[in-house]
Amino acid sequence: xxxxxxxxxxxxxxISTLGSILSYFRFYFWLDDRHFNLHEGILRKNKLQIPFERxxxxxxxxxxxxxxxxxxxxxxxxxxxxxxxxxxxxLPMALAQEIRSYVFSKKEEMDISKEESxxxxxxxxxxxxxxxxxxxxxxxxxxxxxxxxxxxxNHLRTMGLVLIFTxxxxxxxxxxxxxxxxxxxxxxxxxxxxxxxxxMFLGVSFSVLLALALGYSIVQTLIRHADFMVYRTxxxxxxxxxxxxxxEQVVVRRKIQLMVLDANPLKxxxxxxxxxxxxxxxxxxxxxxxxxxxxxxxxxxxxxIEEYISPDRLLNLKWHSVxxxxxxxxxxxxxxxxxxxxxxxxxxxxxxxxxWLLWLIPVLGVLANLHYNMLKxxxxxxxxxxxxxxxxxxxxxxxxxxxQSVELYRGFYELRRGDIGSVIVHTAARSILIPFLRxxxxxxxxxxxxYKVEADRRDxx
Amino acid sequence: MNGPFSDFTNEPILIENIPDFEQPALKPLDKGYxxxxxxxxxxxxxxxxxxxxxxxxxxxxxxxxxxxxxxILILAFILVQFLIIRWSFGVKGYAIRxxxxxxxxxxxxxxxxxxxxxxxxxxxxxxxLLSRAFGLSTLNVYxxxxxxxxxxxxxxxxxxxxxxxxxxxQKVNQEMKDEEE
Numbered sequence: 047x048x049x050x051x052x053x054x055x056x057x058x059x060x061i062s063t064l065g066s067i068l069s070y071f072r073f074y075f076w077l078d079d080r081h082f083n084l085h086e087g088i089l090r091k092n093k094l095q096i097p098f099e100r101x102x103x104x105x106x107x108x109x110x111x112x113x114x115x116x117x118x119x120x121x122x123x124x125x126x127x128x129x130x131x132x133x134x135x136x137l138p139m140a141l142a143q144e145i146r147s148y149v150f151s152k153k154e155e156m157d158i159s160k161e162e163s164x165x166x167x168x169x170x171x172x173x174x175x176x177x178x179x180x181x182x183x184x185x186x187x188x189x190x191x192x193x194x195x196x197x198x199x200n201h202l203r204t205m206g207l208v209l210i211f212t213x214x215x216x217x218x219x220x221x222x223x224x225x226x227x228x229x230x231x232x233x234x235x236x237x238x239x240x241x242x243x244x245x246m247f248l249g250v251s252f253s254v255l256l257a258l259a260l261g262y263s264i265v266q267t268l269i270r271h272a273d274f275m276v277y278r279t280x281x282x283x284x285x286x287x288x289x290x291x292x293x294e295q296v297v298v299r300r301k302i303q304l305m306v307l308d309a310n311p312l313k314x315x316x317x318x319x320x321x322x323x324x325x326x327x328x329x330x331x332x333x334x335x336x337x338x339x340x341x342x343x344x345x346x347x348x349x350x351i352e353e354y355i356s357p358d359r360l361l362n363l364k365w366h367s368v369x370x371x372x373x374x375x376x377x378x379x380x381x382x383x384x385x386x387x388x389x390x391x392x393x394x395x396x397x398x399x400x401x402w403l404l405w406l407i408p409v410l411g412v413l414a415n416l417h418y419n420m421l422k423x424x425x426x427x428x429x430x431x432x433x434x435x436x437x438x439x440x441x442x443x444x445x446x447x448x449x450q451s452v453e454l455y456r457g458f459y460e461l462r463r464g465d466i467g468s469v470i471v472h473t474a475a476r477s478i479l480i481p482f483l484r485x486x487x488x489x490x491x492x493x494x495x496x497y498k499v500e501a502d503r504r505d506x507x
Numbered sequence: 508m509n510g511p512f513s514d515f516t517n518e519p520i521l522i523e524n525i526p527d528f529e530q531p532a533l534k535p536l537d538k539g540y541x542x543x544x545x546x547x548x549x550x551x552x553x554x555x556x557x558x559x560x561x562x563x564x565x566x567x568x569x570x571x572x573x574x575x576x577x578x579i580l581i582l583a584f585i586l587v588q589f590l591i592i593r594w595s596f597g598v599k600g601y602a603i604r605x606x607x608x609x610x611x612x613x614x615x616x617x618x619x620x621x622x623x624x625x626x627x628x629x630x631x632x633x634x635x636l637l638s639r640a641f642g643l644s645t646l647n648v649y650x651x652x653x654x655x656x657x658x659x660x661x662x663x664x665x666x667x668x669x670x671x672x673x674x675x676x677q678k679v680n681q682e683m684k685d686e687e688e
Contacts, residue, residue: 455618474650474651493525493526499623506651
């Protein structure tokens with residue numbers, strides 16, 4: 047009986063090994079002047095041909111096995127239709143890097159020949175370099191800054207995870223306790239007489255929870271961004287990081303649709319900012335196409351930002367506020383309404399004491415005002431910049447010719463008032479909302495943005 | 508004025524010359540679309556109406572007062588729906604400019620979207636069963652900006668939709684050629 051099970055098992059593993067080996071021999075890829083070609087499959091043959099101009103990014107990813115044999119997985123990401131993506135599971139690292147350089151230099155050559163015929167006769171055609179261009183190392187994140195990044199991560203999620211884990215464990219312990227010590231002992235342990243003990247237990251367990259969450263975040267950050275290095279190459283930034291899974295990505299300069307900088311209070315305390323580059327994505331819900339530099343100091347930030355906007359320019363923008371009524375609306379809808387709901391719920395549960403929470407109203411008023419003061423936008427000849435958020439400060443930067451479409455949006459309140467409107471700017475990566483502008487201001491802004499998009503001959507993708 | 512364009516006041520001619528997207532008059536949708544919306548609205552309510560009408564037949568013990576109330580509520584609901592459809596029809600409209608397409612929609616939450624032809628990925632025409640009966644089509648215009656920035660303009664006469672779609676695609680191709688040249 048057992049023998050037959052083993053036999054069946056062996057048979058299936060033999061078949062699957064055979065399948066892997068056969069598919070290895072049936073797996074071909076090659077590059078010609080304009081395409082990435084792939085043929086694969088034994089029974090169902092799959093032929094794929096991706097033109098270079100459709101390729102958005104080439105990503106190299108190494109897990110531990112890859113690292114041990116200096117291999118890498120190579121993934122080709124395209125814009126537009128889904129499912130046309132291509133993945134090669136193992137390649138020698140050097141070859142993979144050479145392939146990437148080749149594809150991007152070919153792409154660049156196509157673009158140059160495109161641009162050459164437009165204007166500027168004097169530009170010499172750059173010679174095609176197929177050898178790997180590693181670029182210059184801009185900086186490497188030190189262990190110290192990685193720990194800071196870990197500390198300043200959003201702990202709510204990790205705390206939630208740890209909380210669930212603790213609750214499950216706690217339940218299990220209670221169960222065991224009940225089984226061995228009886229229910230009465232348990233009741234005594236939870237009883238009012240042991241209030242102090244319980245309070246202490248709560249305090250201790252909360253501290254443990256916090257410590258666990260922090261530790262988890264730090265370890266996770268150290269693993270995910272280990273040895274994080276940023277290079278500048280001809281085509282853009284090259285970013286490598288990760289301990290077990292080493293991921294290498296290239297931010298192609300021309301392909302950046304949107305850049306977002308953000309810093310929560312802890313990050314600001316450490317003088318760090320997170321920088322994210324968004325490229326055109328076929329699937330808007332995924333953040334796959336965003337390339338993240340988890341935290342950089344002022345000097346590093348300048349070097350990184352330069353890929354998209356000159357830091358001086360960002361500093362010298364002329365900022366404009368939105369209409370003050372935004373603060374009122376934000377206060378009423380986003381802050382006061384949830385508070386009132388909480389108070390109402392508390393009133394029914396705990397009685398009159400819940401009304402003490404109403405003292406928070408002035409605090410919320412101050413918060414709304416702070417939030418309003420942080421919301422600013424700026425437009426110049428080439429950029430639209432929006433900054434917002436009091437706790438988590440974010441700056442969105444879009445090159446005007448990357449804009450896909452512009453929308454004048456008016457909700458119920460705005461329509462009734464008639465003299466204000468919001469502007470939504472859609473890019474191939476994300477949409478940006480500039481709320482509550484005076485209507486003539488909004489119209490002027492839209493006219494200007496659309497004019498800038500339509501007057502620009504550059505290819506956005 | 509502390510507007511965003513104080514930087515440009517030294518070139519007032521330029522800013523004055525920028526075409527205004529509010530200027531072109533919006534073309535309303537075909538009247539047939541209104542009828543389609545009324546019909547599909549009624550179709551949605553067939554079941555509840557049937558329910559209200561049939562209940563007294565099979566369950567005579569339920570007081571007729573309540574079934575009457577139900578009927579009145581449903582009728583009121585239909586009336587409100589019809590009004591909303593009628594009013595939002597008046598809001599909807601589109602305009603084609605030399606370099607972009609504009610579409611406005613939404614009674615309570617109004618959006619007016621402008622898509623430059625240079626950013627259009629593709630255009631297509633779809634027709635539902637009902638709209639086919641009325642000889643109408645829906646024109647869809649897609650950008651790389653995702654579903655929130657795509658346009659779907661219903662209630663255009665079939666032949667006009669064809670023409671529009673062809674026009675837009677021709678414009679898109681032209682823009683692409685210009686870029687390449």
